[in-house]
Amino acid sequence: MPSNRAAYLTSAKSTPLQVKSVPYTKPDALEIVIKSHAAAINPLDHIKQSMGDLLFNWVSYPAILGSDVAGEVVEVGKDVARFKVGDRVVGHAIGLAKKHNFASHCGFQKYTVLLTHMASHIPATIPYVDAAVIPLGLSTAACGLFQTDQLAMQLPSVPAAKPTGKTLLVWGGSTSVGCNAIQLAIAAGYEVITTASPRNFELVKRLGVAEAFDYRSPTVVEDIKKAIKGRISAGALSIGQGAAEKCLDILTTCRGNKFLSMASYPFPQTPPERFVVPQIAFHYITSLIFLWIKARRHGIRRKFIFGDTLVDNEIGPAMYEHFLPEALAARSFVAAPKSEVVGHGLESIQHAMDLHKKGVSAKKIVVTL
Ligand SMILES: NC(=O)c1ccc[n+]([C@@H]2O[C@H](COP(=O)([O-])OP(=O)(O)OC[C@H]3O[C@@H](n4cnc5c(N)ncnc54)[C@H](OP(=O)(O)O)[C@@H]3O)[C@@H](O)[C@H]2O)c1
Structure with missing residues (x-):
């Protein structure tokens, strides 16, 4: 079993995130596990860190943040037909959502579990750091x-x-x-x-x-x-x-x-x-x-809007199973705004969140993993 690590929010409002070992979680029937190569920062990440339990009060600590990941599939659940080990994918890590609140399904870790209907193949021409800007947006x-x-x-x-x-x-x-x-x-x-x-x-x-x-x-x-x-x-x-x-x-x-x-x-x-x-x-x-x-x-x-409600209705599969993979392959949809890589490794995520908090203009802050 691969050894996993995550950037942890150890308690409400704690800073900086702490990088620690964390269990590797095997996928359920309709899930995949990816080895993340890139994670992008969203306002949600630092808003949750600074507002504590005023936001998403169902999240227990230590918690893992992060919604946007891109990487390669390392394991697939028993009913998964769309993906195989080695595929390049991008996905919306849904672990902060109330109904799907599992640390294993959050983005700021080396191995993240994704629901298959919230993940898409990415063409070989799109680097992981660019693909990672897409999901929560x-x-x-x-x-x-x-x-x-x-x-x-x-x-x-x-x-x-x-x-x-x-x-x-x-x-x-x-x-x-x-x-x-x-x-x-x-x-x-x-x-x-x-x-x-x-x-x-x-x-x-x-x-x-x-x-x-x-x-x-x-x-x-x-x-x-x-x-x-x-x-x-x-x-x-x-x-x-x-x-x-x-x-x-x-x-x-x-x-x-x-x-x-x-x-x-x-x-x-x-x-x-x-x-x-x-x-x-x-x-x-x-x-x-x-x-x-x-x-x-x-x-x-x-x-x-709650940007995670599509996970439980027809819009999630409409986006991640049907539209996005086809549109990326046809180049009719591009990863935007552009990515800006500001560090490597889980240890860089706090710095990336701090940079995002200062404000960005038409760019997405990304960390390679
Ligand atoms: N409801 C949800 O589930 C959900 C999910 C994701 C995000 N959000 C929210 O959506 C907003 C955008 O998030 P994001 O990640 O897309 O943002 P972002 O890319 O980090 O936002 C940066 C951009 O915001 C623009 N901006 C700043 N102030 C603005 C204003 N008053 N009116 C219009 N544009 C403004 C800037 O445009 P210029 O540089 O062109 O000035 C800049 O390019 C945030 O408030 C975030 O909390 C909500």
Whole structure:
């Protein structure tokens, strides 16, 4: 049995992560074990570390974080037909999700157990460090766009579906969730307009958006309202702090689907240093009330996304078994934003999380393992 190691969060809010030996877990019938070659950092990782049990309070300690991994298959469960030992794969490690909360299924370790319907083959031309940027961004975008309780858009295909004549607003197109959402929506036959910093317009245009707007411009809401006049809305996906309020303003005047799918939960931009729990709770509750009043007044439906709900519905297999492997092979879907490797080994993960916490622009922080 291979010897396994993990970067552990030893107790709530503990820092830095501790690298220790951890058992190697054999796969269940519909699972695979991969030897990870790359893991990417998500906001969730350092938010969980700094907020402790305010987030995912079902997680017990010592805990392992990490959702995005790419590597080679080393063992397959008895009912697995799609994968064999040696295959190159990328997967969404789902071990922090409430219903699947097992440390063995988390990403920041050498050997991770993946559910087969949350893993995809990657072509030989895509390095592990690039593939690792995809999973949580893809999953979150897919939950928001395709779940029937969210925007309920039609599924993507390879080649892209026939144009639906509808336009999706993705607020925060240069984020990891945004880059995936843009590509998924276009593959599903929707036109996309987005926001980003002007330095990232080229990126989002390369991904296929029809128009990009600077979200810091004082006229951005009015500019987008003008742009969507005459278009039929497929709804909006808000990503980033303050994005939901802006999207609600825009949806008030649009024709078509008045639904807002919200990726970002309203946490303060800078975590408070004192009275942490009351301050976060106050910000959270007042933001929710504000959103609720505004949405009700204008007849806009809205819902927050949990980027792991697709594991338990048809969207998980639609993405990881069907769309992603085919789209990567056809090069109609790219790993975006670009990866930036900041270290090697589990010992580098805390440093990578600290770097991400300082802020990134159109890149995904990755560690090789
Ligand atoms: N609900 C879920 O399950 C779930 C899952 C994953 C992520 N999320 C949330 O989704 C958000 C994005 O996560 P991510 O990993 O995709 O982010 P990321 O790639 O780390 O985000 C970096 C990008 O954020 C953009 N940005 C910063 N402030 C913004 C704002 N106010 N409005 C729009 N864009 C802004 C920056 O764009 P420019 O450089 O172009 O300025 C930058 O490129 C986070 O709030 C995260 O917590 C939620």
